[in-house]
Amino acid sequence: MLLNQFLLLGAVLFCIGVYGVIARKNAVMVLMSIELILNSVNLNLLAFAMRSGTADGHTFALYIIAVAAAEVGVGLALVLLIYRNKRNIALEDLSEMKG
Amino acid sequence: MVAQNIFFAIFAVIMVVGALRVVTSNNVVHAALWLVTVLAGAAGQYILLSAEFVAVTQVLVYIGAVMVLFLFGTMLTRARLGEETDLNNKTWILGIPVALLLFGTMSYALIDSFGDEKLPEDATVVSTQVISDQIFGPYLIPFWALSFVLLAATIGAIVLARKD
Numbered sequence: 001m002l003l004n005q006f007l008l009l010g011a012v013l014f015c016i017g018v019y020g021v022i023a024r025k026n027a028v029m030v031l032m033s034i035e036l037i038l039n040s041v042n043l044n045l046l047a048f049a050m051r052s053g054t055a056d057g058h059t060f061a062l063y064i065i066a067v068a069a070a071e072v073g074v075g076l077a078l079v080l081l082i083y084r085n086k087r088n089i090a091l092e093d094l095s096e097m098k099g
Numbered sequence: 100m101v102a103q104n105i106f107f108a109i110f111a112v113i114m115v116v117g118a119l120r121v122v123t124s125n126n127v128v129h130a131a132l133w134l135v136t137v138l139a140g141a142a143g144q145y146i147l148l149s150a151e152f153v154a155v156t157q158v159l160v161y162i163g164a165v166m167v168l169f170l171f172g173t174m175l176t177r178a179r180l181g182e183e184t185d186l187n188n189k190t191w192i193l194g195i196p197v198a199l200l201l202f203g204t205m206s207y208a209l210i211d212s213f214g215d216e217k218l219p220e221d222a223t224v225v226s227t228q229v230i231s232d233q234i235f236g237p238y239l240i241p242f243w244a245l246s247f248v249l250l251a252a253t254i255g256a257i258v259l260a261r262k263d
Contacts, residue, residue, distance in 0.1 A: 001103055003216045006148065007209045009111050013118055013137070015202040020122035022194035026186050028127060028172050032134050035165065036118055039141045042157075046148045050218050055225045059233045061145075061153045065160050066245050070252035072165050076172040077259035083176040084262075092188060 006047035013040035027079045027089040031072060038068045100220065103147055110147075114140035125183055131169045138162050149224045 013036050020033025042061045049057025083089050117136035124130040138161045145154035234242050 001100065001107065001147070001218045003218050004209055004213050005107060005111075006144065007213065008206060009114065009144070011202055011205040011209065012115055014205070015198040016115075016118040016122055018201060019194040019198035022197060023122065023187050023191035025188045026127060028169065028176065029122075029130060029186060031172075032121055032130060032169065035134065035161075036121065036137065039138065039161075042153070043141060043144060046145055046150045046153060047218070049150065049225070050148045050222050051216075053219065053222065055229045055233050058150055058153055058225055058230050059238050061150070062156060062230070062234070063238075063241060063245055065153075065156055066249060069160055069165060070249050072168050073256045074252050074259070076168055077256040079172055080175055081259050089176050090185075 003047060003051055006043055010040040010043040010047070013037075013043070025090045025092055027082070027091055028076070030091065031075050031079070034075075035068065035072070038064060106143070107147055110140040110143040113137075114144075125186055127173045127177065127183070127186070128170070131166060131173060134169070135162055135166055138166075149222050151224055152227045152230055 017033045017036035017040065020036065021030055024030050024033060042064055045057040045061045045064070049055065049061075079089055082094065086093065114137050117133045117140065120133040121130045121137065124133060138157065142154045142157040142162075145151075145157060
C-alpha cells in the first residue's frame with residue numbers, strides 16, 4: 001500500500017466537506033460536513049502513524065473522536081435553541097450581528 | 100498486498116460516493132444515513148492501517164452515538180421529514196471552485212512530497228495496551244484537558260437545550 005493513497009483519499013473527503021460547509025444552508029447539514037472533515041484528518045493521522053510505526057497518531061485520532069463528539073453535542077444543542085427561538089435553522093437568516 | 104489494495108479501493112469508492120451524497124442530497128435524513136456509510140468505510144480503512152482500537156471506537160462513538168444525535172437533531176428541528184428544495188445557499192456554486200482549488204493544491208503538495216513512498220509491509224497491529232500506555236503516560240495532560248472539554252460540553256448541552 002502506498003502512503004499517498006490514504007492521504008489523497010483524506011484530501012478528497014476534506015474538500016467534499018469544505019464544499020458542504022460552504023454550500024449548505026441547513027445547520028445540521030453543515031455539522032455533518034464538519035464530521036467529514038474531521039474524519040479525513042483522522043485518516044491522515046493513522047496513515048502517518050503506520051508510516052512511523054508509533055502509536056502517537058492513534059492517540060491523537062482518539063482525542064479527535066472525543067472532541068468531535070463534544071462538538072456535535074454542543075452544536076446540536078445550539079441548533080435546537082436557534083430553532084426554538086426562530087422556528088428555522090437556515091444559516092442565512094442568522095444575520096443579527098451584521099453591521 | 101493485493102487483497103489490501105482491493106479492499107482499499109472498495110472502501111474508498113464507497114466513502115467518496117457517500118460523501119458526495121451527503122453534500123448533495125436533498126433530504127436531511129438520507130444525508131445522515133449516507134454519512135453512516137462514509138464513517139463505516141473510514142472504520143474499514145483504519146483496520147487496513149492496523150488501527151483496530153481506533154476502528155472500534157469509530158464504530159461505537161460515530162455510528163453509535165453521533166449519528167443518533169444527528170437523527171434526533173433532525174427530528175427535533177424539522178416539522179416534516181422529506182425532500183426539500185432549499186437546502187443550499189444562494190451562493191452554493193462558489194463552493195465548487197473553492198473545493199477543486201483546495202484539492203488541486205493539496206494533491207500537488209502530497210504527490211510532490213511523498214511520491215510513491217510505500218507503507219511498511221511488516222507493520223504490527225498497534226495493541227490497545229500500547230495506546231493506553233500513551234494516553235496515561237506522555238499524553239496525560241491532554242487527556243485531562245479532554246475530560247474537562249467533555250464535561251463542559253455535557254453541561255453546556257444541557258443548559259442550552261433545557262426549556263425555561
